[in-house]
Amino acid sequence: MRSFHVSKPRVITVDKNPAYPVAIQQLKQKKKIPEGIQIRQVKYLNNIVEQDHRFIKKRVRSMLGFKSFDTATSILSGVEAMHMIKKEQIDLRD
Template sequence: SKTRDHKAAKRFFKKALRSFHVSKPRVITVDKNPAYPIAIEQLKKEKSIPNGMRLRQQKYLNNIVEQDHRFIKKRIRSMLGLKSFATATSILSGVEAMHMIKKEQIALRDQSVQNQKEFIHQLFGLAA
């Protein structure tokens, strides 16, 4: 479709890789859209991404990431929309942090409530 062509894919990858919290990945996993390999090759020619970076097109691996977002989408949907970007940022950050704790995706000495509280305080710059 017109919205999923290689130019749009290239813009998406540039924007995603420009993000402050993203390092240069070794592998990018995407679905089977034919526009992605074209966009990645163009970015490699422009030296926007390293030549050694691999594009992995596998639907089921990408679905794992999408499934992880499902929990957060379910929590946000009940809030009936967020009124400002600042509100959305703070609420989503909190929901994602709690989701990470629940899934034990963070390295804590143990999963005690005290350690979880310290993680949240450190994450959001709160006084201990």
Template sequence: MMEERGLSLAHTTIMRWVHQYGPELDKRVRRHLKSTNDSWRVDETYVKVKGQWMYLYRAVDSKGNTIDFHLSKTRDHRAAKRFFKKALQSFHVSKPRVITVDKNPAYPIAIEELKTEKKMPVGIQIRQVKYLNNIVEQDHRFIKKRVRSMLGLKSFRTAKSILSGIEAMHIIKKGQLILRDKSVQNEVKFIHQLFGMAA
């Protein structure tokens, strides 16, 4: 595609851009997102990093809007707690009324600890019903498809950067931005404005 336009770029240059601008795009996009609702669907999926399985914690609301994500080397209540803390600090996130999770015992422990620390609403309902989490499991597919096409992630640090960019673009594609006219041209224009580029 670049050669068609008379530009010659090494694939390593493009990958450096992804590492640098993926997290930056994620950070800048978050201030322009519609609010999520208070019904969270939380699940983790596996991602291979340098030949080892890591855990990508993800949450969406009941309408499928992305709440947040967190890559972790472990799958325990401490990792779940870090994920919930991160999600609760997002600009566009409504405090949860109900959180639907699978049968992973780490989630109730993490939620109870956060309630004790007064970082999560006390009256929150936890539902451990697997079929209600279909919406987040379906949402995993887009992310995993992108990661699979890259033939693996080479380090934990670069995996976090790449996943930040993939998640940010997924959020944009799902229509979570506050845009008057939802079109590909407006999405491109919005990204240009975020980075101070001429459209």
């Protein structure tokens, strides 16, 4: 996020998991994120980031989890790449 065209977020939207406020507070204390960022916890908000994980969850459940970190990394990279191609976020034309 150090590019000139990327602005700092004002609000972080997450679900109602109780671990999020604790983690964000710790990041603020360690100066990893600015103090002015607010956290918004909404259980059923159509959060684009949270919705994007459902395709990975679908794959992982059918595989009954991963056996090693290397396997997880390679499989999830492939799933993410295919999903980005499907959403036309990658231009494959020359």
